[in-house]
Each structure stands twice: as structure tokens, then as C-alpha cells.
């Protein structure tokens with residue numbers, strides 16, 4: 175996010191405005207954009223001009239950074255509840271979308287993200303993405319095929335400069351606030367994209383707040399399109415992201431397994447559903463556990479009480495994920511591994527815990543058996559180097 | 570505790586002093602007690618004289634109340650961690666013990682406690698007690714037999730004025746800081762007391778902080794005395810009172826069931842031990858869940874993350890207990906039921922939840938089948954009245 179402020183907002187042709195609700199909007203254009211949408215503000219200002227008039231550019235840039243992350247000095251006061259957190263979350267996406275959806279920025283943004291994960295020793299990623307349309311300076315708009323191809327180009331480019339990097343796959347995701355018809359359309363899009371880019375598109379997910387959004391059950395006709403037509407479309411459903419037993423969010427967890435999910439995002443409610451728990455264990459369906467995300471979203475404060483602690487204690491399938499690290503003010507995945515190791519894993523967590531979690535990441539990834547074997551081989555080399563370093567380092 | 574300040578400390582012959590560590594000590598005596606113990610302070614002051622010299626008695630009484638409970642305006646600051654909580658907890662017991670162990674106060678104190686629980690619609694109790702020696706004004710000291718008899722007398726007296734009250738039983742408890750020999754002695758005492766007072770003495774427990782105290786395993790020779798001699802001594806062990814997986818506290822949970830515990834105090838760690846969980850479920854060994862105690866002791870903040878929420882979701886045997894309500898600034902049991910109902914039970918908790926929890930209290934009490942049947946009969950009448958009231962009350 176710092177890169178967005180320091181690099182992207184300093185690029186030429188960057189216009190901004192502030193909506194009536196006080197949300198920053200950005201747009202790259204040859205000249206000031208004309209009334210783009212009714213909900214957006216009307217007076218676009220060239221950021222370059224604005225900065226020239228400012229006395230304290232450092233403070234202005236800080237304010238931009240504040241608008242781009244949830245980081246604040248008084249989180250308890252600023253975000254008293256989940257509503258305020260979710261609102262800020264959405265506002266961040268609204269603010270940055272005009273920046274990152276500009277075609278040249280878009281590719282640089284992905285590249286930048288890969289750099290951060292690579293610096294964190296992450297060599298393969300599975301990324302949830304909406305595949306929003308990307309625009310050029312002249313207003314031209316690119317479709318989802320173009321966007322996936324852009325991802326692929328960046329991955330290839332990144333591999334050239336970082337030969338150890340193994341690439342990424344995309345989980346095409348859509349909002350659970352949309353109508354059944356729109357989601358059915360997205361499911362068909364996911365199937366088509368997977369046909370065109372079998373190496374890149376891993377599957378489909380529905381994201382967004384579960385209790386105010388529609389349930390998986392609501393979308394059953396859409397989500398059963400693949401099985402109806404005998405097409406493969408792996409599901410990576412966000413489900414059960416709640417600490418409160420007995421809501422509609424719990425039912426998503428049940429429907430996620432009924433709909434044959436390959437992995438479950440969060441699954442925070444799982445310990446309250448022994449049948450789903452036993453089923454996912456037997457079928458080896460892992461949870462994607464996101465410690466920092468759960469903390470930021472106020473689902474749990476002390477990681478020792480994270481439901482995954484009870485699950486990890488007996489080896490329930492799970493992987494560690496960082497959800498949306500940039501928004502939370504975090505980078506990469508290590509911080510989440512740290513919390514999982516220090517809190518969720520208990521007092522006697524040790525190298526075996528880390529080893530298990532990393533090998534789980536490989537085991538439960540969406541790639542082919544051949545590719546997993548390769549990942550394991552590469553990882554083993556790195557792990558042995560790490561152990562060697564631990565054993566020999568001066569104390 | 571308010572009663573202790575407003576009533577007991579106003580009684581004649583009440584001396585007090587302050588230890589070098591700043592802990593208040595009390596003692597009823599004909600004249601100022603002479604150096605009682607080295608650890609205690611030397612200058613005893615008659616409270617009556619002290620109050621006469623005071624300008625602000627109201628403030629002084631408030632300070633006494635503060636010394637008798639953990640209630641404070643800034644709990645986060647005053648009690649940053651478990652150590653500070655446990656210290657305060659012990660200091661409270663040190664402070665009030667000189668008051669409540671005075672024979673006439675002792676009986677009134679029990680009576681007062683029964684009144685508070687009775688006002689809270691609690692009609693039968695099982696009370697953990699150390700059976701500390703009780704003293705008379707002239708210095709005479711009563712032994713444990715006298716103390717149990719005093720409990721019994723108070724119960725009989727209370728029943729005369731509160732005919733619905735069903736009485737209580739005692740769980741003789743000792744500290745897990747003591748030597749094996751002392752605990753072996755206490756186990757034998759418990760056996761003897763149970764022979765003399767079969768209706769009153771329910772069994773035995775070890776209390777106190779589990780990680781700094783000895784483990785159940787440490788006391789195995791003492792705790793196996795009953796089984797060795799073929800004597801019945803039901804165990805109601807405090808075990809697994811931790812949110813941190815992998816400590817010695819976890820092992821207490823395992824040893825509690827190996828030692829054939831009748832109920833388990835707290836068992837907060839149970840969800841991290843699937844074998845013990847399945848075993849206690851099959852053997853119908855309930856947990857005593859203490860929501861407020863766990864909150865005060867910083868084991869969990871949001872009740873929706875209390876491990877009992879996962880257990881209650883599928884009907885694991887449990888009862889609700891208030892641990893040490895007076896010390897926490899609470900009264901009776903309703904507040905704990907409230908937390909269990911609002912948080913642990915989930916969003917769809919309803920009358921059935923309350924009904925189940927109350928009937929569990931009867932089902933898992935230590936009394937005979939005949940007595941349980943009677944309890945159920947009486948409770949059903951009261952429950953029906955309650956439902957009737959709910960149905961007919963104006964809205």
C-alpha cells in the first residue's frame with residue numbers, strides 16, 4: 175500500500191475526487207473524467223496540481239496511506255464493531271480500485287505484490303480475484319480474458335527475474351450480494367476461463383460478509399451448474415466466518431461441504447459442527463485459517479482461543495492464509511504463520527508444527543500431483559538449508 | 570462482601586492490622602492479639618476506635634470493600650495478567666479469613682451466602698470448602714468436624730425460615746501447593762468426614778493455580794488411597810483451567826478422568842483433547858463451566874469463543890457454576906447463566922437451553938436418585954409457573 179502512495183499516485187494523469195461520503199476516488203485519464211457514475215463525485219482534480227499547492231505533502235501522503243489500510247492508532251475506538259470494520263474494508267477497495275485498475279498500474283501492482291510475497295519466502299500463491307475490468311488512459315476497457323492474460327504475463331515476467339518463483343493460480347471470486355442470475359453468469363464465466371487457462375484458473379469462490387450477503391444455499395442453482403453439465407469447477411468457499419453459533423453463517427459451512435468444496439475459507443465455526451468437522455477430516459478438506467484477519471475482524475483476540483487451536487491439537491487438515499494482508503497493514507504470510515505458531519499451536523509448538531503447516535500448504539494446493547512433487551522437492555532443499563542454519567548459527 | 574463490611578466489621582472486638590505487603594488482616598479478640606504469626610503485622614488496632622478517629626467513614630468502608638473484591642474501575646490496568654489476578658485473589662482470602670473464621674461470624678456468613686443464592690432462586694448447592702479452623706473470641710479453635718457440623722446447623726436453621734430450600738453438600742478441597750503427605754492426610758480426612766457426615770460431604774477436590782501448583786499426577790499416591798482401600802471418595806477435580814494448549818494443566822485433565830472424577834471443574838482445555846472429550850461424553854462426566862470466572866481470569870473475553878460453546882453445540886455434559894461469585898463482585902448464579910445463555914449457547918439459544926442447563930444441574934448433582942427425583946418434581950412446578958408467567962405477562 176505504501177507503494178501505491180509513493181509510486182502510483184505520483185504517476186502522471188492521476189485524477190482524484192472525494193465522494194459525498196468522504197471516500198477518495200482515483201482515475202487515470204488524459205483529461206479530467208466527466209461524470210463517471212452518479213454515486214461518484216463530480217469535481218476531479220489532477221493530483222499533480224493538488225500536490226503543488228500543498229504545504230505539507232508528507233502529511234497528505236500519510237493521509238492517503240491511512241485511506242488505503244485499516245491501520246490506526248486507536249483501533250478499539252475507530253472500529254467499535256464488525257460493521258465499522260467492514261465499511262472501512264469496502265471503502266479501501268473503492269479507493270484503490272481506480273488506481274490499480276489502470277492497465278499499466280495493474281500489472282505493476284501484481285508484480286509488486288509478488289515481490290512482497292517472494293521477499294517473505296512465498297514461492298507459490300493461490301489468489302482470490304474478482305477479475306474486475308481494467309481501463310486504459312484513453313478509456314478503453316479490458317475484459318476478464320485480458321485480465322487473466324495480464325496475470326499470466328506478469329507471472330512469466332516475474333519468473334524471469336526470480337527463477338525460484340513457482341507462479342500462482344487464481345480463484346475467480348464474486349460477491350455474495352449479487353443476484354442469483356449474476357452469480358450463475360459468473361459460474362459460467364469461471365468454467366469458460368478454466369477451459370481457456372487451465373493452468374491459471376483454480377476454481378471459484380463467493381466472498382463478502384456472510385450474514386448480510388446471500389447464503390450458499392441461495393445460490394444453489396448457480397453453484398450446481400458445473401455438476402449438472404458434468405464440468406469440473408473446484409470450489410474454495412468462504413464459509414463459517416463467525417464466532418457466533420446459530421446464524422445463517424453456520425449453514426454456509428454445511429452447504430460448502432454439500433457443494434463439494436475443495437477447501438474452506440476460514441471455517442471459523444467448524445468446532446461447533448461435529449458432523450462437518452468429522453466429514454472434512456475424513457475427506458481431507460482443509461480449512462484456510464487466517465489468524466490476523468480473524469483478529470482484525472474481532473472474531474477472536476487471544477489466538478489460544480482460536481478454534482483452529484482445538485483443530486490443530488489433533489491434526490485437522492488446515493493451511494495458513496493471510497487473507498488480505500495489504501489492507502491489514504501486514505505483508506506476506508509470515509505474520510500469520512507467527513500467530514499460528516505462537517498461539518494456535520500451543521506451548522509445545524516446534525519445528526514440526528512449522529514443517530506440517532508448510533507441507534500442508536503444498537499438499538492442499540490446487541496444482542497437479544507432479545507439480546506438488548516438484549514443490550516438495552524444492553521446499554525440502556530450502557528446509558534443510560534452514561535447519562542447517564539453525565543448527566550451525568552462533569548463539 | 571458488602572455484608573462483611575457493613576455488618577461484620579462493625580461488630581465489637583474486631584481488630585485489624587496491615588501487613589508489610591499492605592494486606593489487611595482481621596481478628597476478633599477480647600484484647601489486641603499478640604504477635605499471631607511472624608508474617609502478619611504486629612500492631613493490631615481496634616476497628617471501633619479507628620472508625621471514631623476517621624473523618625470519612627464512608628470512604629474507609631469503600632476501601633474495605635475494594636480489599637474484599639476484585640471489582641475495580643480499571644481492570645485492564647490493575648490486572649494486566651493472570652499473576653496479578655491470582656495475587657489479588659489470594660489477598661482477598663487472606664483479608665477476609667480473619668473475619669469469617671470467627672465462630673459467630675462464620676455461621677452468619679454461611680447463612681448470608683445461602684440468602685443470596687436463595688434470592689437468586691438457587692435451592693440446592695454444592696460448595697467447595699477448605700474447612701479452615703474456626704476460632705472463638707477467647708482463642709479456642711474448632712476442628713473440621715465442628716466446622717462441618719456448623720455448616721449442617723446453619724443449613725437446618727436456614728431451612729426452618731426458607732422451607733423450599735433443599736440444603737447443600739460440601740466438597741472438601743485442599744490446595745495443590747501442599748506436599749504429597751499433607752494431601753494424603755487430607756484425602757484420609759475427607760474419607761473420615763464422609764463416613765461421619767454422609768449426607769453433607771460429597772467428595773474431594775484440589776484447588777489453586779494449576780501451572781504453579783502440583784499436578785494431579787504428583788499426588789497420585791494420595792489420590793489413589795480410596796481405591797486402594799476400597800472406599801468411595803468422589804472427586805470433583807479442578808482441571809484444565811487454561812486456554813494455552815500444551816502445558817501441565819492439560820495433563821491434569823487427562824489425569825482427572827483416569828482418577829475417575831465425578832465432575833470436572835472448568836475443563837476449559839477439553840476441546841483440545843478429543844479422546845478425553847469423547848470419554849467424558851460417553852461416561853457422562855460433566856464439566857463445571859464458570860463463564861464469569863473465566864472472563865475475570867482472562868481465559869476468554871468473548872463468550873462466543875468459550876470452548877463450552879463448541880461443547881454445548883452438540884450437547885456435551887455440563888453444568889453452570891459461579892466459582893467464587895462474591896470475590897468477582899457477582900451474586901448467586903444467574904449472571905453466569907446469563908452469559909452461558911447469551912454467548913455460549915449461540916444466537917438460537919432459547920427456553921430449551923435454560924431448561925437443559927437447569928435439569929443438568931440436578932442430573933449431575935452428587936445426591937441420591939431419590940433426592941434428584943424430588944428436586945426434579947419441585948423444579949418442574951417452579952418451571953411451569955415461570956412459563957405460565959412468561960405466557961400471560963402483559964407485553
Ligand SMILES: [Zn+2]
Pocket residue numbers: 381412439497498
Ligand atoms: Zn477473505
Ligand SMILES: [Zn+2]
Pocket residue numbers: 776807834892893
Ligand atoms: Zn474454582
